[in-house]
Amino acid sequence: MDKQATNETTLPVTVREPGPGEDRDELVRLLFGDAAASAKRPEEYEARYPRRPLPKGAMVTRYAPSPTGFMHIGGIFVSLINKRLSVQSEGVFFLRLEDTDVKRAIPGALDTIVDSLARFDLSPQEGVLRAPAKEGGGPEARGEFIQQGSYGPYIQTERVEIYRDYAIDLIRRGFAYPCFCTVEELDAIRQEQMALTVKPGYHGRWAKWRDAPLARVKDALASGTPFVLRLRAPDDVSGRVEWKDGVKGVISMPVNDLDTILLKSDGIPTYHFAHAVDDHLMRTTHVIRGDEWISSMPLHLQLFRVLGFKPVEYAHVPPIQKLDRVEETDPETGEQKVSDARRKLSKRKDPEANIEYYREIGVPETATIEYLLNIANSAFEDWRKANPDKPYSAFPLKLNKLAPGGALSDLVKLKSVSQAVVSRMSAEEVYTQGLDWARAYDRELAALMERDPEYTKRALGIERGGKKSNKRIVTWPDLRPQLFFFYDELYDGLQSFDFPENVPEADRSAVLKQMLDAFDPADSKEAWFEKVRQIGVTLGYAGEVKQYKASPESWKGHVGDVSMVVRVAICGTRNSPDLAEVMTVLGEQRVRARLARFL
Template identity: 75%
Template sequence: MEKQETPGANAEDREALIRLLYGDEGTSAKTPAAYEALYPPRSLPDGAMVTRYAPSPTGFMHIGGIFVSLINKRLSVQSKGVFYLRLEDTDVKRSIPGALDTIVDALGRYGLDPDEGVLRAADGTFTQQGAYGPYVQTERASIYRAYAIDLIRRGLAYPCFATVEELDAIREEQTALKAKPGYHGRWARWRDASVAKVEEALARKQPFVIRLRAPDDPNGRIEWKDGVKGTISMPVNDVDHVLLKSDGIPTYHLAHAVDDHLMRTTHVIRGDEWMSSMPFHLQLFRYLGFKAPNYAHVPPIQKLDRVEETDAESGETKVTDSRRKLSKRHDPEANVDYYYEAGVPEAGTIEYLLNIANSAFEDWRRANPAKPYTDFPLKLNKLASGGALSDLVKLKNISQGVVARMSAEDVYAQGLRWAKRFDAPLAALMEQHADYTLRALAIERAGAKNKRIVTWPDLRPQLGYFYDELYDALDTHDFPENVPTEDRAPLLRQILDTYDPADGKDAWFDRIRAVSSANGYAADVKVHKADPSAYKGHVGDVSQVLRVALCGTRNTPDLREVMAVMGLDRVRARLSRFLGPT
C-alpha cells in the first residue's frame, strides 16, 4: 500500500521537528523499511491463517479470553497457519504480577498452547519463541518510535504539549456545547504548531505525546467487511488520537497496528467491544502504508439479569429481562478458574464454548460422539453474530457427555489432577489404590453408559464407597423402609452363601431372584405390581438392601460389576457386619 503524506510544513521543518524531539536517535533510528526486511512475509501455504491472542496482564483470565483463543487457535490449525501469543503490556500501571502465569497456564490447560510467542519453557520460566519477536510490547518501544517518527516525517503525526488542565477545559467546553468530545478540529491546538513553538515547549521541559493527524472529512464514512458481522459502515475517525504517550510507550492502537503488520497477522479475531475503534484502526493501517488484516468481531458471552419493578401507583410488579456482558466483578463464571474449581473437565468447557461460537456444533457432536472436538470444522463466517447467554445448566450437560465418553484412564488422570488441588484426601486414596480405582471407574464405561460423573466433585460420591477407609467411617446405612430389619440378615446371608464371582449378569441376577422368592419377595417387579398384597416386596427391594450394605448408598452403577471390582473378600467383610450372630 502506498504511503500517504499530508501537505503542510515542509520537509526541512519536519526533520527539524524530529531532531528537536528525539535528537540524533530520531535521524539514526531504523527505518520502517529496515523492519520490513527484518520481519518478512511468512512462508505458509495459500489460505493459511496467522492469528493471535493478545491479552493485557491486568488480572484473572476471563472466559472470553479462552473463547477468543479457541476460535483463533482452531482456525489457524485448520488452515495450517500459525497461532501466537503476544503480551500487550503497554498499560504499565494496570499490569499485575503473576498475570502472565495465569494467561499462559490457562491456555495450556485448555489445549490452546500457541505455536510461537510467549511460552512456558521446560524449566517453568517464560521464553519467547519465533522469528517475529519480541512478543512483549514493552520490549518493542524502539520499533513503535520508528514508525511514529516516520508518521511525523510525512506530516501525519505531531507532538502535542497540551496539559491535563487544558484537556479538562476542552472537555468542559465540548460538553457545554454538546460537541463531539476529543482532541479534534479547532480544539487540536498543537496540530499546526511551528517548530519554534515546539522548541519553546521543550525548553520549558513540558511533557508531550505524539498524536495522529486525522484530516479525514468528519462527514465521511468508512466501510469494511467484518468476518463475523458482514459489511459494516461507520463515520470516519476525525479525532487526533494519541499514538505515543509522554513516557514514549505506545497506546494500544499504534502498537497493535505495527505488531499485527510486522508479525504478519492475517486475521484479527477479537471481542466486539473493539468495533468502535475500527475507523481509527483502519485509518492507522492506511497512514502506515500497511495492508489491514481481516477483522472479525465476536460477541461477548452475556448474562441475563431479571429486574423486578413495582409501580408506585398500581402496586403491580413488572419483571423485565436485560442482557449484559459477563462481569469480572459480579459473575464468578467470568473467571476461567471458576470452571477449573467447579471440576468441569477442560474439554467440557471447550465444547461449551464451541456450542456458543457455532450452534451447529451440537448437531455435529450428536452425529459424531466418538470424534475429538478438534475434528469439528469451525468456520469464521458461521460464528454466531449475536451474544450468547451464559448457561451453566448447558455447561453441566455438556460436561456430563464429555466425561461419559472418556476412557477410565482419562477419567482417573484428569480427576486426580483436580482432586490434588481441591480434594487432597480423595486424591491420596486414588493414588494409594490406583489399579482398584481404575477398575471402579471402568464400570459401565463402554458405550458411554456411565453418566454419573458430571463434574470432578462427583468423583467422591461415586468412588467413596469403594474405599474401605471411607466406607468404615459411615455411621448410618439408608436401607429401604419396606424391608423389615429382621429380614436383612437372612437375605444378605443367603445372597453371600450363593454368590459366585464367576457368574455372568443373568446368572448373578437369577440368584438374587431365587433369594427374593425364598423369602416372600416377588422375583419380578411386574408380578409384584399386579398383586402387591401377596408379597413383602420385590427383587428390586432385595437388591437395594444388598447395595446399601455393600456401599452405604442407594445410588451406584451396575451392582454385579461393583461386587466384581470389590472382590470376594471385601464383599464378604462388608456383608458380614450385617449378618448378626450365626
C-alpha cells in the first residue's frame, strides 16, 4: 500500500494490489489516448485550489441545483439554511450548477435559479452570479451571467477535464474500470436477478467487466463499443458505514455494494462522482441537502475515501410535507376508513411547491423566508415575538437545532407570518413591494399607485408604525380593498353603499348634511369626533356606546352608527383605517364631494 502526504482535507491514498498481468498505465492510455499523458495529478489540483483563508469554525456551504425546471420551495429552504449558517460563521456560500444531466436541462432554468435566489435575498457570495444590468436598459434589464470566485469553474460541464483526471487516478490505483456492457446486456442482468429474487444492479458476479483482462478491453475498443467508467465496490460488502449527520445524529448503513458509474459514455460525470470532487476542491465544509440523499451516503463516503479526501460534514434536512386524506375500505366489514398520510410536496400536484405560487398569492419574500425559518427551527417564533424589530438575519440559526422531522406545509401559518411582516414595514416598503406585485397581477391598481406615489404612500402610512400598526394587509391582493377609496376612478365605480340598517335615510341625509357644514380639515381627531358625537345626539343617537347599551330603548342607536354613516359615504366601505387620517389624505375637496354625493 502506497501513501502520500496528507493535510487537514486529505486522507492517506490507498492503491489496490494489481492482479496478474494487470497494466493500469496501459489501460489508461488505451481509454484516454493523448489525454492520459497530460492529465494532472491530484496534488496539482490540491495546489490549484488551496485551503480557504477563513476564520476557525467558518462554514463553506453551497446550493447546487440542476437546471431542470422551476424553483421548488425546498430549494429556497435549503439555500436559506446554507446561507444563514455561512454568514453567521463568517464563511462562504456559493452557487454551483450541476448540469451533468444534459437531457433534463431546460432552457431558462439558470435564470430561474439565479433570479429566485436574488429575489429572496439569498444570492451567493461566490459561484454563478448575475452581473449588474447595464445602464439605460430599463426596469426589466438584467445583467449577464458571470462566475465569481477562485474555486471555479462553478458549472460542472465546464469541469469535465478535472473529473477525467481524477478518474484516471482512480484507474491507476485500481478503484475504477471501464465497462462495455450494452443496454441489452444490462437488461439481461436485471431479468436474471429478478428471476433469482436478488438485489438488482451491477455487482458481484454480475459485474462482468470488473476484472476484465487488457486484451478484452482492447477488443471492445477496437469494435467501437462505447464504455462507461465504474467505481469498484469494496471487496468485502458485509460491513457497515457510520457517520454523524448534522441534523439526524448518528446513522449506520450497509456499505455500498454496487459498482456505480463515475463517468458516462460521453465523459460527463454522474452526480455522485462530481459532487465528491467538487466539494473537496471548492473546500466545502458542510453539505446541507434534502434527506432523499441519505440512501446515497455509503457511496458518497466511499468516494471520498478512495479519492483520498477527508469527507465533508453532511447534514440532511427533511422535506416540507403535506397531508393527504386517504380513504380505505375495510375488506371484512366494508366500513370506510379515513386517515391522513404525509407526503413530500409534489411538483406535479401541489402549486405551493413552486415559489412562483407565493408571489402570485402576494406573500412578500421576507414573509416566505420567516415562514421557512419557523419550519427550520421552532424557536424562531418565540425569538420573533421577543425581537419584533430585528431583521430575521439576527436569529442565531444552529445546525444541530434544525427540526429532524418533516414539517407540514401550512398556508394559514404562512399568511399569519405575512400579516406580521407587512405590519412591520414602512409605508415606503409597502409601496415598493406592493407596486412590484401589482405590476404583475393588478395592472389597474399599479397604474393608480404610480400616478402619484407620494399620495399613495401617505395613504399606506395611515396607522402604520407602533405597537398597533395596521394589520389590514395580509398579502398584496389586500392592497386593492385598502386603497380603492383613495382613487376616484375606483370609488366612483361603486354600485352600492352598505350604510347601517338602523339609521333611516332621513337621518343619514341629516348626518351627512351637518357633517358637510361642520367639516374643517384643520380639526384634530378629537375635535372631529366631537362634532360627529354632537350631530348624533341632536338626532337622537347616544353619544357613548355604553349609554346606548344601558338603555337601548331610549336611543335610535349610538355614535358608532353615526360615524359609520360618514365612513361609508367617504370610503364606500365599513372597513377602513382611522377615518380622520383617511380624510386628511383624501383632502378637503374630495371629502366634501363625497359627502355631497348623497344629498
